[in-house]
Amino acid sequence: MEYKNETVSIEGGWPMEHWQWKFESLALIRKTLEALREKKLLGLKCPGCGLVYFMPKPYCRCLSIPDEWVEVKDTGTVTTYTFTGAWAYEGIADEGPAGTPLIIVGIVLDGTDTMTVCTLSDAKPEDVSVGMRIRLQWPENPEGKLEDLAYCVPL
Numbered sequence: 001m002e003y004k005n006e007t008v009s010i011e012g013g014w015p016m017e018h019w020q021w022k023f024e025s026l027a028l029i030r031k032t033l034e035a036l037r038e039k040k041l042l043g044l045k046c047p048g049c050g051l052v053y054f055m056p057k058p059y060c061r062c063l064s065i066p067d068e069w070v071e072v073k074d075t076g077t078v079t080t081y082t083f084t085g086a087w088a089y090e091g092i093a094d095e096g097p098a099g100t101p102l103i104i105v106g107i108v109l110d111g112t113d114t115m116t117v118c119t120l121s122d123a124k125p126e127d128v129s130v131g132m133r134i135r136l137q138w139p140e141n142p143e144g145k146l147e148d149l150a151y152c153v154p155l
């Protein structure tokens with residue numbers, strides 16, 4: 001497959017409020033990423049409706065500003081999933097380098113109300129289901145990067 005590295009322009013105006021939102025989001029996410037070094041997961045709780053966001057967000061869907069940092073668990077529930085690789089389609093050979101499918105799961109960590117995504121290890125595609133319980137698979141030495149959250153395993 002050929003990948004193109006090109007910039008796409010979208011015409012129209014961009015209200016500056018969006019830039020402010022972007023910078024606030026980066027500051028919040030930075031705090032969460034730094035906590036990963038200690039194998040801590042920090043979510044942000046909304047005072048208006050109680051939703052806990054992981055990753056944190058500067059504004060809640062109820063229009064309040066989430067402002068309470070809460071530690072959330074590294075266990076959670078699969079809410080959606082998909083697989084990579086042609087192996088899943090009968091009659092089509094898998095041309096991937098490893099020859100094994102990746103299982104990508106959407107998960108809601110215990111104590112949060114929003115979904116995040118990671119790769120499920122130690123499981124076969126036929127074993128995955130919505131509602132499946134998982135635990136994050138921490139790297140030995142987390143570096144405070146999104147990659148620290150890249151893998152989870154069945155509970």
Ligand SMILES: [Zn+2]
Nearest residue numbers: 046049060062
């Ligand atoms: Zn809210």
